[in-house]
Amino acid sequence: xxxxxxxxxxxxxxxxxxxxxxxxxxxxxxxxxxxxxxxxxxxxxxxxxxxxxxxxxxxxxxxxxxxxxxxxxxxxxxxxxxxxxxxxxxxxxxxxxxxxxxxxxxxxxxxxxxxxxxxxxxxxxxxxxxxxxxxxxxxxxxxxxxxxxxxxxxxxxxxxxxxxxxxxxxxxxxxxxxxxxxxxxxxxxxxxxx
Amino acid sequence: xxxxxxxxxxxxxxxxxxxxxxxxxxxxxxxxxxxxxxxxxxxxxxxxxxxxxxxxxxxxxxxxxxxxxxxxxxxxxxxxxxxxxxxxxxxxxxxxxxxxxxxxxxxxxxxxxxxxxxxxxxxxxxxxxxxxxxxxxxxxxxxxxxxxxxxxxxxxxxxxxxxxxxxxxxxxxxxxxxxxxxxxxxxxxxxxxxxxxxxxxxxxxxxxxxxxxxxxxxxxxxxxxxxxxxxxxxxxxxxxxxxxxxxxxxxxxxxxxxxxxxxxxxxxxxxxxxxxxxxxxxxxxxxxxxxxxxxxxxxxxxxxxxxxxxxxxxxxxxxxxxxxxxxxxxxxxxxxxxxxxxxxxxxxxxxxxxxxxxxxxxxxxxxxxxxxxxxxxxxxxxxxxxxxxxxxxxxxxxxxxxxxxxxxxxxxxxxxxxxxxxxxxxxxxxxxxxxxxxxxxxxxxxxxxxxxxxxxxxxxxxxxxxxxxxxxxxxx
Ligand code: SF4
Numbered sequence: 071x072x073x074x075x076x077x078x079x080x081x082x083x084x085x086x087x088x089x090x091x092x093x094x095x096x097x098x099x100x101x102x103x104x105x106x107x108x109x110x111x112x113x114x115x116x117x118x119x120x121x122x123x124x125x126x127x128x129x130x131x132x133x134x135x136x137x138x139x140x141x142x143x144x145x146x147x148x149x150x151x152x153x154x155x156x157x158x159x160x161x162x163x164x165x166x167x168x169x170x171x172x173x174x175x176x177x178x179x180x181x182x183x184x185x186x187x188x189x190x191x192x193x194x195x196x197x198x199x200x201x202x203x204x205x206x207x208x209x210x211x212x213x214x215x216x217x218x219x220x221x222x223x224x225x226x227x228x229x230x231x232x233x234x235x236x237x238x239x240x241x242x243x244x245x246x247x248x249x250x251x252x253x254x255x256x257x258x259x260x261x262x263x264x
Numbered sequence: 265x266x267x268x269x270x271x272x273x274x275x276x277x278x279x280x281x282x283x284x285x286x287x288x289x290x291x292x293x294x295x296x297x298x299x300x301x302x303x304x305x306x307x308x309x310x311x312x313x314x315x316x317x318x319x320x321x322x323x324x325x326x327x328x329x330x331x332x333x334x335x336x337x338x339x340x341x342x343x344x345x346x347x348x349x350x351x352x353x354x355x356x357x358x359x360x361x362x363x364x365x366x367x368x369x370x371x372x373x374x375x376x377x378x379x380x381x382x383x384x385x386x387x388x389x390x391x392x393x394x395x396x397x398x399x400x401x402x403x404x405x406x407x408x409x410x411x412x413x414x415x416x417x418x419x420x421x422x423x424x425x426x427x428x429x430x431x432x433x434x435x436x437x438x439x440x441x442x443x444x445x446x447x448x449x450x451x452x453x454x455x456x457x458x459x460x461x462x463x464x465x466x467x468x469x470x471x472x473x474x475x476x477x478x479x480x481x482x483x484x485x486x487x488x489x490x491x492x493x494x495x496x497x498x499x500x501x502x503x504x505x506x507x508x509x510x511x512x513x514x515x516x517x518x519x520x521x522x523x524x525x526x527x528x529x530x531x532x533x534x535x536x537x538x539x540x541x542x543x544x545x546x547x548x549x550x551x552x553x554x555x556x557x558x559x560x561x562x563x564x565x566x567x568x569x570x571x572x573x574x575x576x577x578x579x580x581x582x583x584x585x586x587x588x589x590x591x592x593x594x595x596x597x598x599x600x601x602x603x604x605x606x607x608x609x610x611x612x613x614x615x616x617x618x619x620x621x622x623x624x625x626x627x628x629x630x631x632x633x634x635x636x637x638x639x640x641x642x643x644x645x646x647x648x649x650x651x652x653x654x655x656x657x658x659x660x661x662x663x664x665x666x667x668x669x670x671x672x673x674x675x676x677x678x679x680x681x682x683x684x685x686x687x688x689x690x691x692x693x694x695x696x697x698x699x700x701x702x703x704x705x706x707x708x709x710x711x712x713x714x715x716x717x718x719x720x721x722x723x724x725x726x727x728x729x730x731x732x733x734x735x736x737x738x739x740x
Pocket of ligand 1: 336337381382383402404620621622680681684685702703
């Protein structure tokens with residue numbers, strides 16, 4: 071994956087709670103065996119509705135998706151992350167993520183910005199009022215800032231995920247450095263296990 | 265106490281911590297732990313990009329014999345001797361076949377007696393055992409926790425990681441106890457237990473935690489019932505749900521194809537008996553329910569936490585204290601085409617689906633058949649009964665359940681995921697309403713514009729007969 075240090079730009083406000091991965095990428099899209107081409111499937115059912123926020127010209131070109139609580143709950147489909155990224159988003163902000171979605175995001179370099187509820191609500195209101203509001207997410211410092219409204223907040227990011235995002239590290243390669251430990255663990259498994 | 269902190273500590277431990285600690289290959293301060301994976305289940309939807317990744321990096325599957333694959337999500341449930349009609353579905357299934365062949369992974373294909381929904385075949389073949397770590401690129405992997413395994417869903421990048429290394433990097437989770445005391449009233453089932461838990465925990469209540477289900481109501485459940493409960497752990501956000509193994513578990517496993525035998529069996533059981541939470545072990549979160557309050561439940565909205573007793577009315581969004589929940593309820597009612605105050609039992613249903621990894625096991629089919637027996641499906645009702653696996657189908661047919669269903673006017677199908685997520689031809693049309701024994705009532709889950717209500721198999725069967733939501737007791 072590509073390293074990511076700073077995400078700077080504007081955001082699309084998706085003001086709903088419990089946006090599940092079935093909505094992010096409906097199941098018809100899961101039949102593909104490729105890893106690319108999912109941008110058209112992003113919210114494909116909602117996008118048919120004219121007033122869906124992604125269709126609002128004012129938010130064209132945004133690279134941050136601003137969601138409500140429980141964003142990305144439900145299915146484990148990593149296709150949801152691929153679709154969001156391939157559409158052009160580099161980060162998602164939400165007060166609470168579905169855990170598998172959050173984990174999948176970090177494996178692909180999509181920054182999951184889990185902020186407190188007050189920050190999320192302040193950003194939502196501000197972006198709805200002003201689509202050009204500039205937001206900066208700094209992975210190194212784990213901060214999200216919108217100077218125009220005087221907002222500066224931190225978000226929860228573990229040291230190991232920060233390190234991986236900043237360096238674009240491949241988890242498998244890292245784990246295989248521990249192959250001796252895996253070998254010796256295997257030697258100690260109970261014999262009744264296959 | 266985080267599970268990570270418990271490694272090496274000598275205090276009382278929960279079941280969750282015991283199983284976690286047994287699998288730590290490597291742990292270091294501030295990093296996720298590296299956990300060994302005992303069983304990796306694979307299906308056609310979330311694996312193609314992972315196998316591709318292995319090919320690109322020239323990596324083999326580290327332990328193909330701990331990896332088992334099946335075809336389930338895309339498979340048609342009728343005319344399975346014909347090629348799959350949808351070319352995209354066919355390509356995905358063909359890709360799995362090619363990958364399993366190339367990487368030496370056991371695959372159960374359509375038409376094989378062992379083929380079926382991945383979470384049905386693991387337990388049924390005795391692959392899933394107490395104390396194991398089980399993963400699959402599918403969120404309902406939590407099902408296997410019914411055996412006291414630590415089982416959870418992973419994304420495609422992690423599927424590739426497990427294929428390549430037989431391990432996963434996992435951050436510490438909190439522990440959550442969900443205790444169901446007392447006894448269930450007559451007519452309530454395991455599905456009602458988990459719907460009641462969902463109502464109490466809400467869709468996000470388990471985020472960041474692994475849950476242990478316990479208490480007299482849980483202990484009294486069969487393995488099928490326990491699997492139904494653990495299956496839906498992910499619907500309140502828990503990473504996994506577990507139940508301590510006991511005699512019911514051992515009884516179920518004994519003699520299954522992949523279960524240990526002879527002296528190994530005795531050693532295994534002795535070991536498995538240690539897999540229970542110690543006296544005095546503490547949990548980070550706790551929910552306590554009284555079994556006596558668990559009546560037949562159903563969902564009325566578009567997430568699995570939006571539940572109500574079947575005897576209740578469609579709720580009024582104005583009655584929710586939390587503004588977020590109130591908004592979500594209004595949106596859900598609009599999508600579902602429901603009016604606040606309408607008795608749920610008066611809502612007409614178009615389609616009844618009995619199946620999915622939540623409720624497609626033999627006991628589920630028996631419960632539905634007991635209701636269907638000697639009765640007739642309401643005119644115009646579309647019905648699908650989809651057994652979870654080839655073995656479930658065979659057993660049901662040996663017991664004559666299929667004739668009970670077909671005599672009553674139900675449609676009897678071949679095994680697969682089917683209308684649980686509508687990746688195959690079994691779909692709801694826009695605006696159609698289903699009573700479904702599956703696990704997700706998200707917008708469009710069973711077909712674009714479709715409206716899904718989650719219920720137990722007995723309620724699904726009774727609803728097929730009544731034409732509106734009904735419990736078996738309502739039919740008399
Ligand atoms: S039955 Fe439904 S929930 Fe279960 S694995 Fe298949 S699609 Fe997923």
